[in-house]
Amino acid sequence: MRNFSLGKYLSVFLITFLLFLAVFLLAQRISSETSQDLVKHQKQISNYLLSLNLQTEIAKENICNVDILKLTEDKARLGKELDVIEKNLGSDNDDVKNMKLDYTLLSIRQWLLIKQFKKECNSKLNIILFFYSNKISKDKSEAQGYVLDYIYRKYSDKVLIYAFDSDIDTPALNAIKNIYNISSTPSLVINERVFEGLLNSEQIEKEIGFK
Numbered sequence: 636m637r638n639f640s641l642g643k644y645l646s647v648f649l650i651t652f653l654l655f656l657a658v659f660l661l662a663q664r665i666s667s668e669t670s671q672d673l674v675k676h677q678k679q680i681s682n683y684l685l686s687l688n689l690q691t692e693i694a695k696e697n698i699c700n701v702d703i704l705k706l707t708e709d710k711a712r713l714g715k716e717l718d719v720i721e722k723n724l725g726s727d728n729d730d731v732k733n734m735k736l737d738y739t740l741l742s743i744r745q746w747l748l749i750k751q752f753k754k755e756c757n758s759k760l761n762i763i764l765f766f767y768s769n770k771i772s773k774d775k776s777e778a779q780g781y782v783l784d785y786i787y788r789k790y791s792d793k794v795l796i797y798a799f800d801s802d803i804d805t806p807a808l809n810a811i812k813n814i815y816n817i818s819s820t821p822s823l824v825i826n827e828r829v830f831e832g833l834l835n836s837e838q839i840e841k842e843i844g845f846k
Contacts, residue, residue: 691744699756703749707795710745711787714738714798726769736803743807746797761790761843764824765798766817775833779821782836794843 694701717738721731752758765783767776780798787796799808801820811817815829823830825842 691741691748694748695751698748698752701752703752703758703760703795704792707745707749710741713741735800736805739799739803739805739808742797742799743811749795759793761794761826762824763794763796763826763839763843764811764815765796766801766812766820766822766824767798768801768820770802772820776821779823779833782834782839785836786839790843790845793845 691706694703694706717731717734720734721728724731726732746762746764749760749762753760753762763783763786765779767780769776783796783798786794799811801808801812801817815822815824817824817829819831821833823834823839825839828842830838830842
């Protein structure tokens with residue numbers, strides 16, 4: 636009986652070990668494939684950033700004939716792609732930081748282009764600047780982001796939103812923060828008027844004239 640029991644336990648142990656090994660190897664393979672996908676994704680985003688920067692430069696030449704909404708939709712799509720990378724690699728990853736900086740500079744260039752478009756082409760578009768932080772008042776910033784997502788979906792042909800990570804230290808963004816005296820997050824600049832703290836959808840709709 637003792638020999639039988641010992642053999643039985645050894646068999647169970649061996650089967651368990653083999654199952655564990657199989658799961659471990661599968662996990663390693665999935666992890667490797669995911670890493671490769673992320674590297675490919677990063678390259679695509681870098682190329683897209685360059686393309687949108689060139690697109691913005693080209694748009695300046697004949698601004699009133701440019702499909703401004705399509706231009707900003709492309710940027711918004713890129714922002715969502717960048718969010719995926721940030722969630723997978725973390726906000727402290729150097730590649731993520733570099734891409735976010737490039738994206739921030741692209742957003743500033745587009746914002747300046749939109750301001751020019753409004754002035755020269757008699758446009759009634761509403762412009763919202765959203766200053767957020769992933770370090771200070773993160774929950775409030777995320778809540779404000781959800782509200783702005785709702786506003787954008789509801790008024791995508793009337794409202795343009797530019798989100799800026801206040802934690803990014805770059806002269807261009809710092810200059811904008813100084814112009815509007817942005818000292819806390821979340822903060823909004825709605826059609827050149829500054830609002831500190833969290834605003835709900837009704838407050839924003841009232842400010843842009845839809846309530």
